[in-house]
Amino acid sequence: MKLKIGVLGLQGDIEEHIEATKLALKKLNVEGEVIWTKSGEEVLSVDGLIIPGGESTVIGLLSTYGRALDAVKEKILEEEFPILGTCAGLIIMAKRAYDKIVGQTNQELLGAMDITVERNSFGRQKESFEADLHISVIGEKSFRAVFIRAPSVKEYGSKVEVIAKLEEYIVGVKERNFLGLAFHPELTNDTRVHEYFINLLQEYKR
Numbered sequence: 001m002k003l004k005i006g007v008l009g010l011q012g013d014i015e016e017h018i019e020a021t022k023l024a025l026k027k028l029n030v031e032g033e034v035i036w037t038k039s040g041e042e043v044l045s046v047d048g049l050i051i052p053g054g055e056s057t058v059i060g061l062l063s064t065y066g067r068a069l070d071a072v073k074e075k076i077l078e079e080e081f082p083i084l085g086t087c088a089g090l091i092i093m094a095k096r097a098y099d100k101i102v103g104q105t106n107q108e109l110l111g112a113m114d115i116t117v118e119r120n121s122f123g124r125q126k127e128s129f130e131a132d133l134h135i136s137v138i139g140e141k142s143f144r145a146v147f148i149r150a151p152s153v154k155e156y157g158s159k160v161e162v163i164a165k166l167e168e169y170i171v172g173v174k175e176r177n178f179l180g181l182a183f184h185p186e187l188t189n190d191t192r193v194h195e196y197f198i199n200l201l202q203e204y205k206r
């Protein structure tokens, strides 16, 4: 079974996600290819998708990205399609989002996960930082997480599992085939998050 994984986007840390996913496939000894997914057609052709960080309002406004997002919406209605969203990707996956400073942003969202996400949750003083996290689904060993103007999850539905917290902030969630993280797992050389996502993909691919 060969997997085809897409990394969606027009800007952001796309290359880093592609490299981390390739490395994770190699470590797991799973056959697969990783493509940079820009169009709706490409979205329809993959078994699972990564939505990277960036600036969620900007990427939501880009028209090509908009069409690719429509394809994702179509696909998640038809099948259990695994998606990993990181940082801005987590925001885009949410049903509800607002900004800590400016409030409502009325931005384009996928609405895949039953969560409310607060953008820029950590404020301006703490724009970027690193922290050791316990992520329940990847094992006991802590994960060095990079946070860049990160969001956090403020409310979640009954089917959502909290998989990582930083103090009182919820920074990792899972809802069936969807995984959302407030930080950037592609910026470290620890590939356990990508390995976990590949396992999830194998579980859902029939």
Ligand code: GLN
Binding pocket: 052, 053, 054, 055, 056, 057, 086, 087, 088, 089, 091, 119, 120, 148, 149, 150, 151
């Ligand atoms: N603050 C950005 C947003 O709200 C997300 C930052 C990121 O993806 N690193 O869209």
